[in-house]
Amino acid sequence: MPTKPIEGGVTAPSGFRASGLHCGIKASGKPDLSLIVSDTPASAAGVFTLNLAKAAPLYLCQDHLEATHGIAKAIVTNSGCANACTGPQGMTDAKEMAQLTAKALGCRDDQVLVASTGVIGVNLKMDKIRAGVPQAVAALAADGGAAAARAIMTTDPFPKEYAVEVDTKLFGTFRVGGMAKGSGMIEPRLATMLGYLTTDAQVEPQMLQRVLTEASRYTFNAITVDGEPSTNDCVFALANGASGVSINENFYPALFEAFRAVAHELALGIVRGGEGATKLISITVTGAATDSDAWMAARAIANSPLVKTAVHGGDPNWGRLVAAAGRSGAKFVLEGARVQIGSLVLFENGRPFDELAPKAAEYLTGKDLKIEVNLGAGGSHAATVWTCDLSAEYVKINAEYRT
Amino acid sequence: MPTKPIEGGVTAPSGFRASGLHCGIKASGKPDLSLIVSDTPASAAGVFTLNLAKAAPLYLCQDHLEATHGIAKAIVTNSGCANACTGPQGMTDAKEMAQLTAKALGCRDDQVLVASTGVIGVNLKMDKIRAGVPQAVAALAADGGAAAARAIMTTDPFPKEYAVEVDTKLFGTFRVGGMAKGSGMIEPRLATMLGYLTTDAQVEPQMLQRVLTEASRYTFNAITVDGEPSTNDCVFALANGASGVSINENFYPALFEAFRAVAHELALGIVRGGEGATKLISITVTGAATDSDAWMAARAIANSPLVKTAVHGGDPNWGRLVAAAGRSGAKFVLEGARVQIGSLVLFENGRPFDELAPKAAEYLTGKDLKIEVNLGAGGSHAATVWTCDLSAEYVKINAEYRT
Numbered sequence: 001m002p003t004k005p006i007e008g009g010v011t012a013p014s015g016f017r018a019s020g021l022h023c024g025i026k027a028s029g030k031p032d033l034s035l036i037v038s039d040t041p042a043s044a045a046g047v048f049t050l051n052l053a054k055a056a057p058l059y060l061c062q063d064h065l066e067a068t069h070g071i072a073k074a075i076v077t078n079s080g081c082a083n084a085c086t087g088p089q090g091m092t093d094a095k096e097m098a099q100l101t102a103k104a105l106g107c108r109d110d111q112v113l114v115a116s117t118g119v120i121g122v123n124l125k126m127d128k129i130r131a132g133v134p135q136a137v138a139a140l141a142a143d144g145g146a147a148a149a150r151a152i153m154t155t156d157p158f159p160k161e162y163a164v165e166v167d168t169k170l171f172g173t174f175r176v177g178g179m180a181k182g183s184g185m186i187e188p189r190l191a192t193m194l195g196y197l198t199t200d201a202q203v204e205p206q207m208l209q210r211v212l213t214e215a216s217r218y219t220f221n222a223i224t225v226d227g228e229p230s231t232n233d234c235v236f237a238l239a240n241g242a243s244g245v246s247i248n249e250n251f252y253p254a255l256f257e258a259f260r261a262v263a264h265e266l267a268l269g270i271v272r273g274g275e276g277a278t279k280l281i282s283i284t285v286t287g288a289a290t291d292s293d294a295w296m297a298a299r300a301i302a303n304s305p306l307v308k309t310a311v312h313g314g315d316p317n318w319g320r321l322v323a324a325a326g327r328s329g330a331k332f333v334l335e336g337a338r339v340q341i342g343s344l345v346l347f348e349n350g351r352p353f354d355e356l357a358p359k360a361a362e363y364l365t366g367k368d369l370k371i372e373v374n375l376g377a378g379g380s381h382a383a384t385v386w387t388c389d390l391s392a393e394y395v396k397i398n399a400e401y402r403t
Numbered sequence: 404m405p406t407k408p409i410e411g412g413v414t415a416p417s418g419f420r421a422s423g424l425h426c427g428i429k430a431s432g433k434p435d436l437s438l439i440v441s442d443t444p445a446s447a448a449g450v451f452t453l454n455l456a457k458a459a460p461l462y463l464c465q466d467h468l469e470a471t472h473g474i475a476k477a478i479v480t481n482s483g484c485a486n487a488c489t490g491p492q493g494m495t496d497a498k499e500m501a502q503l504t505a506k507a508l509g510c511r512d513d514q515v516l517v518a519s520t521g522v523i524g525v526n527l528k529m530d531k532i533r534a535g536v537p538q539a540v541a542a543l544a545a546d547g548g549a550a551a552a553r554a555i556m557t558t559d560p561f562p563k564e565y566a567v568e569v570d571t572k573l574f575g576t577f578r579v580g581g582m583a584k585g586s587g588m589i590e591p592r593l594a595t596m597l598g599y600l601t602t603d604a605q606v607e608p609q610m611l612q613r614v615l616t617e618a619s620r621y622t623f624n625a626i627t628v629d630g631e632p633s634t635n636d637c638v639f640a641l642a643n644g645a646s647g648v649s650i651n652e653n654f655y656p657a658l659f660e661a662f663r664a665v666a667h668e669l670a671l672g673i674v675r676g677g678e679g680a681t682k683l684i685s686i687t688v689t690g691a692a693t694d695s696d697a698w699m700a701a702r703a704i705a706n707s708p709l710v711k712t713a714v715h716g717g718d719p720n721w722g723r724l725v726a727a728a729g730r731s732g733a734k735f736v737l738e739g740a741r742v743q744i745g746s747l748v749l750f751e752n753g754r755p756f757d758e759l760a761p762k763a764a765e766y767l768t769g770k771d772l773k774i775e776v777n778l779g780a781g782g783s784h785a786a787t788v789w790t791c792d793l794s795a796e797y798v799k800i801n802a803e804y805r806t
Contacts, residue, residue, distance in 0.1 A: 053729030053737050085725050085737065087754040120722025121755040185709060185726065226708045229730040231722070305629045305708070305793075306588060306801055313802025319523025319634070322488050323588065326456025327632040334456050334488065351490040352524040390708075392795035398709055399716025 001254040002167050003261055009161025011145035012177035013200035015039040015242030018144035020151030023132025025080035025118070025125055031151035033129070034077040035101070035136040036196060041111060042240035043202075044072035045209035047216055049233035055084035057094040057114040058234055064098070064110040070205025073111040075196055075236055076101045076136070077152050078129065079181070083116035084231040086123050093124040100130060104137040117181065117194055117232050118154055149179035152194055155397055156183045160269035166201075166258045168251065174201035174243035176258040180235075182270035183277075184398060186225035187303065195220055195235035195266055201255060202241030211252070211259050212237040219263035223386045225274035226394070227303035235263075271386045276394030280368050281311055285325070286382045287338075287374035293330035294383035297375055300328030301385075308390035311369065316360030318346040325373050336376025342369070404657040405570050406664055412564025414548035415580035416603035418442045418645030421547035423554030426535025428483035428521070428528055434554035436532070437480040438504070438539040439599060444514060445643035446605075447475035448612035450619055452636035458487035460497040460517040461637055467501070467513040473608025476514040478599055478639055479504045479539070480555050481532065482584070486519035487634040489526050496527040503533060507540040520584065520597055520635050521557055552582035555597055558800055559586045563672035569604075569661045571654065577604035577646040579661040583638075585673035586680075587801060589628035590706065598623055598638035598669055604658060605644030614655070614662050615640040622666035626789045628677035629797070630706035638666075674789045679797030683771050684714055688728070689785045690741075690777035696733035697786035700778055703731030704788075711793035714772065719763030721749040728776050739779025745772070 011018050016038055023033040046065055048058050064072070076097060083090050098112040105112075116124070139147075149159040163177035180195040197212065212235065220235055237259075247255045272280050283302045288294035301307055304324040310317040318339045326332050339347040342363040344356045363369070414421050419441055426436040449468055451461050467475070479500060486493050501515040508515075519527065542550075552562040566580035583598040600615065619638055640662075650658045675683050686705045691697035704710055707727040713720040721742045729735050742750040745766040747759045766772070 049730075051726060051729040052735040053725045053740075082722070085722055085750060085753075085755060087752075120720075120726060121750065121757060185723075228707060228709055228726065231726050231729065304631060305797070306631050309798050309801035312798065315802065317523075319485070319488055320588075322456045323454060323523060323631065323634050326454040326634060327452075332455040337456075347488060347524065349490075350488070352488060352526075354524060390798055392798045394708070395712050395715065395793055395795045395798060398712035399718065 003164050003258050006163050006165045008163045008177060009145035009149050009179045010036050010177045010196055010198045011142055012163035013175040013198050015200055015240045016198050017140040017142050018148035019136050019139035019141060020147035021136055021139055024128035025078055032078055032080045033132045033136050034148040034151035035074060035140065036148055037074045037105060037140055038238050038240040040240055041071050041073050042238040043205040043208045044070050045205060045212045045237045047213055047235050049229055049231065051229050051231050053085060053231045055082055055116060055232045056086060056090035057083055057116050060094045060098065061113045064113060067110045071111060072113050072238060073107045074101055074105055075113045077115040077194065079152050079154055080118040081116060081122055081124050082118045082120045082232050083124050085121045089123055093126055096126060097129055100133040104134050113236055115194055115234055117152065120231060145177065145179065152181045154181065155275050156181050157273045160266050162262050162265035164258050164261050166254050168245055168254065172243060172245050174199060174245040176262050178262040178266050180266035180270055182225060183273050184226060184275040185228040185230035186270060186274065187227045187229050193230065193233050193270060197237040197259060197262055199239045200243035201239055202246040203239035203255065207247065208237050208239050211256050215256060215259035215263045219260060219267040222384060223267045223271050224302050225271060225388055268386060271388050274388035275397045276391040277388030278391055279311060279389045281387050281389065282370045282384055283387060284372045284382060284384045285375060286372060287376055287379060288381040289331040289377040289379035291381045294381040297325050297328040297330040298383045298385040300324050301373060302387035305390055311364060312389035312391050314361055314364040316341055316346060316357050316364060321371065321373050322347060325375060330375060331377040333376040338374040340372040406567050406661050409566050409568045411566045411580060412548035412552050412582045413439050413580045413599055413601045414545055415566035416578040416601050418603055418643045419601050420543040420545050421551035422539045422542035422544060423550035424539055424542055427531035428481055435481055435483045436535045436539050437551040437554035438477065438543065439551055440477045440508060440543055441641050441643040443643055444474050444476050445641040446608045446611045447473050448608060448615045448640045450616055450638050452632055452634065454632050454634050456488060456634045458485055458519060458635045459489060459493035460486055460519050463497045463501065464516045467516060470513045473612065474514060475516050475641060476510045477504055477508055478516045480518040480597065482555050482557055483521040484519060484525055484527050485521045485523045485635050486527050488524045492526055496529055499529060500532055503536040507537050516639055518597055518637055520555065523634060548580065548582065555584045557584065558678055559584050560676045563669050565665050565668035567661050567664050569657050571648055575646065575648050577602060577648040579665050581665040581669050583669035583673055585628060586676045587629060587678040588631040588633040589673060589677065590630045590632050596633065596636050596673060600640040600662060600665055602642045603646035604642055605649040606642035606658065610650060611640050611642050614659050617659060618662035618666045622663060622670040625787060626670045626674050627702065627705050628674060628791055671789055674791050677791035678800045679794040680791030681794055682714060682792045684790050684792065685773045685787055686790060687775045687785060687787045688778060689775060690779055690782060691784040692734040692780040692782035694784045697784040700728050700731040700733040701786045701788040703727050704776060705790035708793055714767060715792035715794050717764055717767040719744055719749060719760050719767060724774065724776050725750060728778060733778060734780040736779040741777040743775040
């Protein structure tokens with residue numbers, strides 16, 4: 001079924017409104033409160049960080065999704081404060097944030113999903129939230145997706161939103177939209193940073209959870225900025241059925257493809273906008289003995305500071321790719337390994353082709369790079385992870401994050 | 404038994420001579436060929452990197468130690484070229500390097516251990532090695548340890564050597580000396596970068612292997628600069644018995660303590676001289692459920708770019724310590740966790756003490772820092788890993804390594 005990109009983000013599908021504004025959490029005066037609302041209660045699904053130091057709002061959202069069996073009307077998010085490692089007060093504040101939103105919208109508390117992002121270990125300024133939530137509800141608009149996407153940013157250099165439309169031919173069209181934020185503490189593991197997907201297709205909660213999990217695997221879960229799964233990673237999906245298109249098993253592949261397309265674009269946006277990033281690097285590992293070997297090696301290469309600095313400097317130092325693969329824990333056979341930068345094979349059958357280094361250096365001046373490492377382990381498993389280069393700017397951003 | 408630090412390095416123990424000179428591998432003109440020789444065939448032991456992309460000289464040394472059942476007379480090392488990922492030519496070159504040294508010294512080829520360090524994937528300039536080895540033999544001196552230590556450096560800002568003397572009271576004294584190099588691609592795993600220990604104690608090869616392995620565990624194996632176990636990591640120990648002190652089981656603890664003391668000092672020197680490093684950070688994890696959990700969490704924190712950049716910027720961002728512990732794979736219970744920077748407890752029983760942040764920031768202006776994270780997992784296992792901060796200089800060094 002044809003899936004085509006369209007303008008907008010979370011409010012591109014019918015029946016969703018959103019807003020974003022500055023309520024006073026960020027000292028900078030930038031937007032820090034974001035709200036997405038479905039006109040009708042929607043099917044809802046979520047995936048959450050595996051970090052054991054989980055933030056309070058994540059526990060609350062898991063409780064809410066369980067209590068409602070996967071129904072939600074709104075997602076309220078503040079940036080500038082992660083509400084993580086904040087003790088019992090953190091949970092009290094997350095609950096109040098849901099209550100305030102529910103009251104202003106006239107829905108049940110447990111139909112509100114809550115997320116926070118920003119500094120860890122600082123309590124939420126609840127007076128700002130109390131004043132901000134009614135303003136955010138009043139500002140809700142059918143074209144408010146862009147404002148909502150802007151209000152969840154922390155160190156992100158640009159907002160991330162994307163949407164597609166799927167034409168089912170016989171049964172009409174539906175849309176999937178999304179927004180996400182990065183851009184440090186990013187290596188989602190079976191979960192992710194903040195990502196929100198909306199669709200006006202009618203999807204049962206169970207199927208929504210399935211498509212969100214499966215689409216995340218090769219998108220949000222396949223990116224890294226700095227190898228740091230965060231305390232606040234989560235992705236939510238809302239499906240309100242406003243398009244009139246109901247998704248059954250026959251339509252599942254089309255829904256998956258639409259979710260994958262939106263999640264892919266948002267995930268790559270997070271990497272492009274990674275802290276200090278100047279290049280997007282796709283790391284593909286092939287010839288792995290097992291699926292988990294392929295992922296393990298791809299992640300090791302994608303998180304290697306030596307690989308990331310070499311790419312930053314435009315240095316085709318392929319030895320660092322081999323070294324990272326060799327120490328990744330995956331089966332690796334040096335004699336059968338192959339390293340390819342762009343279309344240039346720099347190492348194969350145990351032998352270097354260093355005469356190609358100048359051409360590879362030229363290729364690395366680009367912004368969108370492909371690197372492939374065959375582990376030579378005799379298998380046919382493969383995995384692709386997207387990462388960015390490591391620059392002095394990353395150090396600067398993170399050495400001065402709170403100062 | 405009293406163990407006291409003494410001047411010098413690998414030639415501090417009796418019966419060892421060494422040299423270091425420029426033979427022409429480094430374009431900079433800096434020393435690049437290092438030789439350590441025992442006057443008599445010595446007991447020899449080695450530990451090697453677990454990286455599956457192992458360099459040719461490591462395979463050769465493993466063969467030599469097996470063939471001789473742990474006897475060696477010399478260690479020859481070049482810097483500026485790792486002789487890794489160099490195909491069959493790499494092994495041919497490593498063998499010739501051993502032969503050239505054996506011939507000049509008048510010993511068996513398999514009594515020579517060979518090591519290389521530097522750029523991966525480039526073949527050794529054998530004409531330089533052929534001319535250099537006889538010169539290195541001619542330059543051997545009983546006070547040549549410092550020259551040898553200087554000739555194994557790559558990006559190291561200073562040479563690393565250390566020595567101790569052990570007084571056994573009744574049976575005389577013996578000495579242990581050592582030298583090592585870093586300083587990028589450093590996270591030794593059951594092996595290490597280049598480290599050489601010498602002793603004039605008489606130690607059987609099996610016991611020498613045991614003391615080297617055990618002493619490495621809490622020293623060379625407990626450091627990291629960038630989480631990158633290299634292709635060329637190895638540590639060798641030579642024991643020539645020249646002191647007349649023979650080590651039996653009763654003396655083993657004294658030998659272990661001496662080896663640990665030398666290895667500890669060299670290992671910390673590697674971290675202090677880590678690429679771009681400005682601070683030495685000791686990360687201690689306590690309250691772990693298992694020994695492997697303690698190591699896993701300590702390594703995760705020590706390799707976290709967010710922790711390393713925060714320390715670099717003097718920012719007591721303890722939330723990043725909690726986040727790294729929480730994602731490490733170790734059992735972690737947020738409510739029982741505790742974070743201590745210097746003597747300041749910033750997080751305990753699920754609650755932040757952020758009012759101490761200014762004091763912690765002041766502590767972080769120091770050069771030698773202690774951080775402790777209790778996992779709150781109810782166990783009593785602990786581990787300490789030494790790391791350094793991550794600076795813009797690290798990025799600069801590694802973005803320009805080959806250019």
